[in-house]
Amino acid sequence: MKTARRWFTRIIAPASVAALLGSFLTAGAPAAQAADTLLSQGRPALASSQENGESPAAAAFDGRSDTRWGSQWSDPQWLRVDLGATATITRVVLEWEYAYARSYQIQTSPDGNTWTSIFSTTTGAGGTETRTVTGSGRYVRMYGTQRGTGYGYSLFEFKVYGTLASSPPPSGGDGYVLADPPVTGVVPSTATPPATNPPTTHHEFQANCSVSRSNLPDDPIVFPNLPGASHSHTFMGNTSTNAASTLTSLRAGATSCITPGDKTGYWMPTLYRGDTAIQPVGRQVIYYKSGVIDYRSVRPAPPGLRYVVGSPAATLDEFRYAPGAVEGWECGDSVRNWDFPASCPAGSQLNIRYQAPSCWDGIHLDTPDHKSHMAYPTVGVCPTSHPVAVPMIEFKMAFPVSGDMTGVRLSSGRAYSFHYDFYNVWDAPTLAALVRHCINGGLQCDPRGFDQYKPDRGAALNANYELP
Numbered sequence: 001m002k003t004a005r006r007w008f009t010r011i012i013a014p015a016s017v018a019a020l021l022g023s024f025l026t027a028g029a030p031a032a033q034a035a036d037t038l039l040s041q042g043r044p045a046l047a048s049s050q051e052n053g054e055s056p057a058a059a060a061f062d063g064r065s066d067t068r069w070g071s072q073w074s075d076p077q078w079l080r081v082d083l084g085a086t087a088t089i090t091r092v093v094l095e096w097e098y099a100y101a102r103s104y105q106i107q108t109s110p111d112g113n114t115w116t117s118i119f120s121t122t123t124g125a126g127g128t129e130t131r132t133v134t135g136s137g138r139y140v141r142m143y144g145t146q147r148g149t150g151y152g153y154s155l156f157e158f159k160v161y162g163t164l165a166s167s168p169p170p171s172g173g174d175g176y177v178l179a180d181p182p183v184t185g186v187v188p189s190t191a192t193p194p195a196t197n198p199p200t201t202h203h204e205f206q207a208n209c210s211v212s213r214s215n216l217p218d219d220p221i222v223f224p225n226l227p228g229a230s231h232s233h234t235f236m237g238n239t240s241t242n243a244a245s246t247l248t249s250l251r252a253g254a255t256s257c258i259t260p261g262d263k264t265g266y267w268m269p270t271l272y273r274g275d276t277a278i279q280p281v282g283r284q285v286i287y288y289k290s291g292v293i294d295y296r297s298v299r300p301a302p303p304g305l306r307y308v309v310g311s312p313a314a315t316l317d318e319f320r321y322a323p324g325a326v327e328g329w330e331c332g333d334s335v336r337n338w339d340f341p342a343s344c345p346a347g348s349q350l351n352i353r354y355q356a357p358s359c360w361d362g363i364h365l366d367t368p369d370h371k372s373h374m375a376y377p378t379v380g381v382c383p384t385s386h387p388v389a390v391p392m393i394e395f396k397m398a399f400p401v402s403g404d405m406t407g408v409r410l411s412s413g414r415a416y417s418f419h420y421d422f423y424n425v426w427d428a429p430t431l432a433a434l435v436r437h438c439i440n441g442g443l444q445c446d447p448r449g450f451d452q453y454k455p456d457r458g459a460a461l462n463a464n465y466e467l468p
Contacts (some may be wrong), residue, residue: 001274021072021135038088040140040160042375042385043055043080046321047071051152054379060158062378067096071144071152077159080141088137089118091161094142097154100126103146108316112315115141124148124372140307154261167288175368179302183362188382189297189389193442198454202444203295205460208283209236211256215270215277216335218243220337221306221370221421222388231312232411234269236286238425239267247304250425258283259465261430268414269312271350271399290439291358291392291417294382298439300431301360301390301424308370309356309393310419312412319416324355325374326394330416331339333403340415344402346415351398370421391435395420430467432459 021434040061047057047069055070061081069205071077092106106119118135126148140160144153178456212235219230220243227243230244235241240253245265255263265288271278308400309324320338330351331344344350357374359382364373375386382389401408410417437460445451448462462468 004149013092014061019273019284020216036161036163038159038161039083039087039164040081040158043381045069046080046082046318047078047153048078049074049153050321054209055154056323056378057321058378060155060377062383063157064124064264064381065095065156066377067379068154068156069158070097070099070154072152073147073152074127074382075147076143076145077153078141078143078289079153079155082112082162083138083140083160083164085138086138086165086413087160087162088165089133089137089160089162091120091130091132092142093130093157093159093161094155095128095157095159096121096126097156098126098149099151099154100124100148101142101144101146101153101466102148104142106131106133106135107141108135109139109141109152109409110137112139112318114325115143116341117143118157122146125269176364177304177306177366179363181363183302186362186387188384188387189292189294189298190381191294193294193296196442200295200442201453202289203298203439204289205443205445205449206285206355206440206447207237207257207259207286207288208265208447209255209262210283211279212236212239212256213241214279216242219267219421220265221308221366224255231420232277233267234277235265235267235271236284238265239262241267241423245423247423247425250423251426259430259461261427261466263425263427265425266395266420268395268397268420269410269418271401272407272409273401274407280397281400284398285392287396287438288391288395288434289358291355291380292377292389295442296440298391299433300388300426300428300434303424303426303428304365305360305390305422306357306366306423307374307394308371308419308421310354312417312419314414314416314419318446319418321407324357326353326355326442328352335369338416339363340405340408342406343404346402348402349398350401350405350408351396353394353396354394354420356417356420357386358390359386360388360390361386362370391439417468419448430461433467436460 045057049072051070059067060069102121105117107115118133223229331348334341357376359375361373367373443451
């Protein structure tokens with residue numbers, strides 16, 4: 001695989017430029033485009049493969065010319081975007097890196113499963129290709145069948161234009177919870193922190209929380225004030241979480257976390273073996289990390305920020321290629337399982353690690369889909385639509401289940417339906433101290449904010465896990 005981006009400069013002789021200009025003037029400027037709208041920027045993306053950690057699918061929809069999606073070096077490959085609603089598609093623009101598609105289709109789908117081709121070519125030339133198309137769908141993808149080079153497929157940008165079938169959602173009203181005050185005027189940091197001695201390798205702290213409530217079919221984010229409306233959840237952290245929970249009620253509750261100032265509500269679908277619920281034993285690890293390169297730019301999440309990570313309706317591929325899917329399910333030496341493994345060594349535990357988005361729009365504490373106000377960074381930088389870097393939550397859960405895994409399931413379905421909810425109820429000064437000392441300070445902290453590898457830096461909290 002290539003380890004660096006390939007750049008090429010094309011030199012055109014003056015005579016060629018004049019000829020090209022004359023040809024352009026003779027033919028006339030391209031016909032004016034209809035008043036279509038760029039629909040794809042910042043939308044969730046998925047790809048058939050990824051070349052390396054610096055070429056994710058989302059990079060082709062971030063509006064930046066210095067990032068790209070790159071595939072493995074084989075055919076076929078695809079890159080798709082979820083527009084969020086059915087749209088009439090009128091135009092696509094493909095901005096290729098050197099590695100382009102000679103033969104490809106533009107396809108649409110209502111559900112991400114059944115695809116209709118609305119454009120096809122066997123003579124793709126690379127560079128910037130603008131294609132006028134006619135079609136509709138919620139999902140749009142480039143489906144490449146023949147590469148133009150010996151490398152993979154590589155796109156700086158894949159832009160989809162058209163009109164959504166319904167008007168864009170408002171920024172207020174039912175389902176929207178506004179931050180008070182909002183965080184405005186933030187520009188995503190593209191800086192790289194300077195080298196340190198000793199080197200800075202981590203920027204994180206832990207929240208250690210045990211199960212606080214189990215087998216409760218409530219979800220105050222997705223189904224507020226509707227007890228019993230959800231599939232069963234296993235709750236950690238706040239001990240009072242139920243369908244009617246609010247920021248005020250949660251602040252009045254207690255916590256199963258080792259840090260008294262962390263009354264956050266964390267919950268996930270209950271894991272079952274047959275009809276028996278299996279709960280994690282003891283305190284589980286919930287990491288708070290920097291999701292961006294410039295860890296100095298991370299600021300505390302605001303009280304009341306809430307969101308859902310992952311989806312109970314995810315397909316296996318959506319779970320596998322999601323930006324937050326770190327290692328999938330694992331037990332013993334079996335790793336990167338996107339469904340439950342067939343068996344686990346006796347006495348082992350079934351583990352899952354899954355990361356949350358860490359870029360906030362600065363305006364909403366919640367949105368109707370419980371996701372749109374949050375975004376994943378692209379190649380370590382927050383998008384301009386979600387410029388505020390907040391701690392990236394990473395669940396690391398361990399379930400005491402082993403042996404034959406045939407009867408193991410989640411209350412939400414198959415293993416790839418794993419997801420979790422986050423409702424921030426930290427004591428604000430405590431969270432701010434941990435973020436400042438551990439994340440901004442480039443440390444690998446325990447729940448006290450102490451880095452055992454750099455003991456001279458001290459701790460953020462005292463022996464009782466409270467502010468000194």
